[in-house]
Amino acid sequence: SAINFLERLCLTWMFFFMMCVAERTYKQRFLFAKLFSHITSARKARKYEIPHFRLKKVENIKIWLSLRSYLKRRGPQRSVDVVVSSVFLLALSIAFICCAQVLMGHKTFLNAAYNWEFLIWEAALLLFLLRLASLGSETNKKYSNISILLTEQINLYLKMEKKPNKKEQLSLVNNVLKLSTKLLKELDTPFRLYGLTMNPLIYNITRVVILSAVSGVISDLLGFNIRV
Numbered sequence: 001s002a003i004n005f006l007e008r009l010c011l012t013w014m015f016f017f018m019m020c021v022a023e024r025t026y027k028q029r030f031l032f033a034k035l036f037s038h039i040t041s042a043r044k045a046r047k048y049e050i051p052h053f054r055l056k057k058v059e060n061i062k063i064w065l066s067l068r069s070y071l072k073r074r075g076p077q078r079s080v081d082v083v084v085s086s087v088f089l090l091a092l093s094i095a096f097i098c099c100a101q102v103l104m105g106h107k108t109f110l111n112a113a114y115n116w117e118f119l120i121w122e123a124a125l126l127l128f129l130l131r132l133a134s135l136g137s138e139t140n141k142k143y144s145n146i147s148i149l150l151t152e153q154i155n156l157y158l159k160m161e162k163k164p165n166k167k168e169q170l171s172l173v174n175n176v177l178k179l180s181t182k183l184l185k186e187l188d189t190p191f192r193l194y195g196l197t198m199n200p201l202i203y204n205i206t207r208v209v210i211l212s213a214v215s216g217v218i219s220d221l222l223g224f225n226i227r228v
Contacts, residue, residue, distance in 0.1 A: 019128050022083045025075055026135040032071045033142035039064070040148055055152040056159070061176050065183075072143060084132060091125040094118050149181045 038044035045052035055061050098118055110116065156174045160167050 016124075018083050019087060022080045022087075023128070023131060023135075025080045026132055026139070028075060029072075030135050030139045030142075032074065033139045036068065036071055037142045037145055037148070039067075040152070054155070055149070055177065056156065056170075056173060058173055058176050061173070061180060065180060068143060084129075087125055087128060091122060091129060094122045094125070098122065144184060146181055146184060149177050149184075153177050 035048060035050055038048055038050060039052060040055060042052050053060050053063070055064055098115070101112075101115060153174055156170050156177070160170050163170075
């Protein structure tokens with residue numbers, strides 16, 4: 001029993017240590033995204049002591065897009081995504097097992113000690129995933145903030161009225177801004193769940209398996225059929 005307890009304690013510590021590393025990486029990504037969103041604002045750039053430049057030249061737009069791409073790829077990517085996917089699959093498996101146990105006999109579900117352990121693990125994993133989902137969602141909002149490009153386009157239109165002799169040059173910059181806006185919209189991957197990058201297989205499993213299990217549990221508890 002002592003050896004079993006120590007093994008379980010070590011495995012639990014290792015697993016939650018990896019989750020803490022993943023959360024730290026997500027916090028760093030959010031910090032980079034937050035500072036990146038302040039680059040084009042003179043007031044915020046001065047407040048956080050970071051470089052500032054406006055997107056009024058094609059060279060500046062190229063630097064802005066390159067910097068965005070570099071910051072999004074900075075730090076560990078695959079290892080963190082593997083940890084998050086593993087946590088998600090474990091939480092999904094535990095939820096499926098609990099749903100199956102409830103369907104077999106919901107009155108005796110809490111009588112077994114391992115079911116309590118499953119519930120504790122599920123609660124801890126869900127809290128961790130919610131934390132990561134919040135950080136990932138905020139990070140995506142910072143990087144996908146199209147309002148920055150729209151603001152620069154408005155500034156260009158106003159500058160065209162003041163300086164008609166530079167209208168051709170400013171029109172070129174405006175066209176590049178429009179193409180950049182379309183590019184940012186196309187780059188967003190469809191397999192995202194509140195900012196967490198999802199494998200297409202995991203995404204489909206989540207939609208089919210867990211929703212079917214939850215639907216069965218709700219139908220069994222309420223006494224009539226519900227399709228989720």
